[in-house]
Amino acid sequence: xxxxxxxxxxxxxxxxxxxxxxxxxxxxxxxxxxxxxxxxxxxxxxxxxxxxxxxxxxxxxxxxxxxxxxxxxxxxxxxxxxxxxxxxxxxxxxxxxxxxxxxxxxxxxxxxxxxxxxxxxxxxxxxxxxxxxxxxxxxxxxxxxxxxxxxxxxxxxxxxxxxxxxxxxxxxxxxxxxxxxxxxxxxxxxxxxxxxxxxxxxxxxxxxxxxxxxxxxxxxxxxxxxxxxxxxxxxxxxxxxxxxxxxxxxx
Numbered sequence: 468x469x470x471x472x473x474x475x476x477x478x479x480x481x482x483x484x485x486x487x488x489x490x491x492x493x494x495x496x497x498x499x500x501x502x503x504x505x506x507x508x509x510x511x512x513x514x515x516x517x518x519x520x521x522x523x524x525x526x527x528x529x530x531x532x533x534x535x536x537x538x539x540x541x542x543x544x545x546x547x548x549x550x551x552x553x554x555x556x557x558x559x560x561x562x563x564x565x566x567x568x569x570x571x572x573x574x575x576x577x578x579x580x581x582x583x584x585x586x587x588x589x590x591x592x593x594x595x596x597x598x599x600x601x602x603x604x605x606x607x608x609x610x611x612x613x614x615x616x617x618x619x620x621x622x623x624x625x626x627x628x629x630x631x632x633x634x635x636x637x638x639x640x641x642x643x644x645x646x647x648x649x650x651x652x653x654x655x656x657x658x659x660x661x662x663x664x665x666x667x668x669x670x671x672x673x674x675x676x677x678x679x680x681x682x683x684x685x686x687x688x689x690x691x692x693x694x695x696x697x698x699x700x701x702x703x704x705x706x707x708x709x710x711x712x713x714x715x716x717x718x
Contacts, residue, residue, distance in 0.1 A: 511636030546572035547586030578643035591655030
């Protein structure tokens with residue numbers, strides 16, 4: 468299945484929530500109190516899936532003033548730096564910056580130190596051929612939320628990147644795993660397809676790296692089904708971040 472078929476072409480406006488200054492809800496095993504990350508040393512993003520449906524409770528919708536804000540706040544309890552999701556009731560796309568880039572969270576195994584983790588809310592099959600009714604659908608709203616997260620990373624890192632720097636790498640959790648029983652199926656074909664459909668890849672800000680593995684013999688490259696979504700670029704890649712055409716963060 469091609470990326471064009473899987474990811475709807477329609478784009479929607481995404482609500483942004485900058486929660487990076489709010490108290491996080493991470494377990495002690497999910498972040499380091501002593502290590503800090505340097506944004507200038509970030510080399511790319513690593514894509515994840517939450518591996519579960521993500522909704523909101525009525526009490527949290529009341530607390531935060533709506534479903535979108537309540538969904539965004541779910542991200543404070545996971546170690547992904549940014550999260551992308553869609554509200555279950557209203558179908559609104561949401562992007563949330565849940566942790567400052569400097570916070571060293573343990574989301575990505577061998578990629579924790581130098582890649583920004585993006586977690587896509589939902590459960591997705593390893594390959595679309597294995598999709599069932601339990602899996603989260605790929606919608607224009609969810610694809611827009613993923614695109615917005617990539618845009619946000621580009622904006623955060625652009626001020627600290629040197630002139631002539633190569634494009635930011637786009638890898639998956641599968642490529643950064645620590646062992647054979649780790650998350651070798653993460654994030655799934657659908658998440659890869661949505662990331663590869665982002666305008667930020669076509670603009671040359673990010674470059675998918677399907678063959679990169681962070682630890683030889685442990686990390687795994689993309690299977691053929693994921694590679695089918697790699698974009699065909701008609702122009703040379705550029706390392707410059709294009710002016711953002713995105714909504715202002717909600718704080």
